[in-house]
Amino acid sequence: MDTTQRTEQQRSADRRRRELLEAADRVVLRDGPQASMNAIAAEAGITKPILYRHFGDKGGLYAALAKRHTDALLDSLRAALDAPADRRERVEATLDTYLAAIEARPQVYRFLMHPAEGGQPGDPGFDVGKHSAPLLRRMGEELATVIEERLDLGPGSQQLARVWGHGIVGMMHAAGDWWLGERPCTRAELVRSLADLLWGRLAAAGDKMGGPGF
Amino acid sequence: MDTTQRTEQQRSADRRRRELLEAADRVVLRDGPQASMNAIAAEAGITKPILYRHFGDKGGLYAALAKRHTDALLDSLRAALDAPADRRERVEATLDTYLAAIEARPQVYRFLMHPAEGGQPGDPGFDVGKHSAPLLRRMGEELATVIEERLDLGPGSQQLARVWGHGIVGMMHAAGDWWLGERPCTRAELVRSLADLLWGRLAAAGDKMGGPGF
DNA sequence: CGATGCTTGTTACTAGCGGTAACCCTAGTT
DNA sequence: AACTAGGGTTACCGCTAGTAACAAGCATCG
Structure with missing residues (x-):
């Protein structure tokens, strides 16, 4: 049990793992989220069981793959969110960063939003909740902490911040998808419209027709 | 080609179709979105090919199934949206209606949000766009028309209304899912928090720490 | 009456998927 | 030389969606 040997092997395994992930990335980018394990293995120049030895099951591979992209995107978003500017500008920059990312690589985006969808036959469990992609959840939580850190929202601020975090992320996501x-x-127009919505223009707008009854 | 006979057969086919849909409904409600065609056929007391004769493929069945629930939910939402009350109350009622629906029947909700996911092997096409569930799109468009009809938003109102429609629906969806x-x-707290967000409390809140630079 | 169709239903199959058991082979250790 | 440890492959399982191909019931036409 020599430690140097162990790290040696660990390193080798990690390198292999990264190679496999890059191959999987290529396939997912080409075939979309329904890329098969066979295809990924073929792209990596090996056969299925090796994939399963490294990642357990398809969900594991997809989770590993998603984590890379999610981390990268979250880094960009954090940067936009931390820029030295006023709040409206920061919000617009964050929206724009997200939209630019999904615009640049739609397949990756689609993959991140429709992950494993697993559920093997033997598993009786049926996870109500946790439907949406981990990316959405992570973005929501991230934004919630930022809101809670920086804004003075009075009592119940923590809960309010989390609701807003997930809500705003969902708004961004759905609008972006559409x-x-x-x-x-x-x-730019989309960003501006969404920021306007967040800035209360919905509440401020006047009625079009007659009285408030309609 | 007697018309009476034709309507007779049409009626019979329609009744059968409704029976099959109800059986499918039961199975989806029990097994979630990954209910197999075999299971649905068994529940209906028949075998697979009949399902395929009626609905074409799994996507067809799921689309038919989703349409029923989507229509029902949209009717409820329209009712809440058309209530004789002021705007804030209507918004809160609509949010609450949606949330009550997904709370009451989570499996149906999950099914509506993660439909077919089809993609047969031979099809090289890869539809970027139209990722999200039809329910989200329809709710977004519906809300957009209501906004555009009732609110005075100045120039570019149509586009603004559509962005807002999809954005608000996404907000509702993501927050509800979480x-x-x-x-x-x-x-009730969730509804209130979301309405507060739409009412501009995000923009109105004060900074927590020092100057606006941070 | 018999033959022709049309709808309804079945059995039995294909092709592909995720996942796994069993084996092979090479390298390094003692 | 013997023996173990990983990386790798073949061949399989059980499942899925989807599809022939065939077998009735029942009307209409010659």
């Missing part, structure tokens, strides 16, 4: 499909306007 | 998993507060 925008990516239809492209009804430029990215 | 809430369903963690149950960190009551439904």
Whole structure:
């Protein structure tokens, strides 16, 4: 049990793992989220059981793959969120960063939003809750902490911040998804519209027709 | 080609179709979205090919199934949205209606959010865009039309309304999904927090620490 | 009456998936 | 030389979606 040997092997295994992940990345980027384990193994130049030895099951591989992209995206978002500017500018920069990312690599984005979808036959468990992609959850929590750290929201601020975190992330996600499909306007316009929504223009707008009854 | 006969057969087919849909409904409600065609056929007391004759493929069945629930939910939402009350109350009622629905039947909700996920092997097409569930899209569009009809938003109102429609729906969806998993507060509190967000409390809140640079 | 279709239903199959058991082979250790 | 440890492969299991191909019941036409 020599430690140097162990680290040697660990390193080798880690390098292999990274190679496999990059191959998987290529396949997912080409075939979308339904890339098969066979295809990934073939792309990596090896066969299935090796994949399973490294990642356990398809969910494990997908989780590892998703973590890389999610971490990268979250780093960008944190940078935008931490920029030295006023709140509105920071919000717009964060929205724009996210939208630019999903615009640049839609397949990766799609993969992140529709992960494993697993559920092997023998498993009787049926996880209500945790439907959405881990990316959404992580972004929501991240934003919640930022909000709670920086904003003075009075009593119940922690809970309020978490609701807002997940809500805002969901708004960004859904609007981005729709925008990516239809492209009804430029990215800048979308960012501005969403920021306007968050800035209370919905509440401030006047009614169009007659009295408030309608 | 007697018309009466034709309607006769049409009626019979429609009744069968409804029976099959109800059986499928039971199975999906029990087994979740990964219910197999075999299981659905067994529940309906028949065998697979009949399902395929009626619905084409799994996507077809799921689409038909989703349409029923989506229509029902949209009707409830429209009712809440059309209530004779002021805007804030209507928004809160709509949020609450949606959240109550997903709370009452989480499996149906999950099914609606993670539909077919189809993609047969031979099909090289890869539809970027249209990732999210049809339910989200339809709710977004619906809300957009309501906003555009009732609010005076100045120039570019149509585009703004659509962005807001999809954004608000996404906010509701993501917050609801998270809430369903963690149950960190009551439904009423969640509704209130989200309405507060839409009412601009994010923009109105004060900074917690020092100057605006941070 | 018999033949023709049409709908309803079945059995039996294909092709591909995720996942695994069993084996092989090479390297290094004692 | 014997023996173990990993990396690798073949061949399989059970499952899925989807599809022939065939077997009735029942109307209509010649």
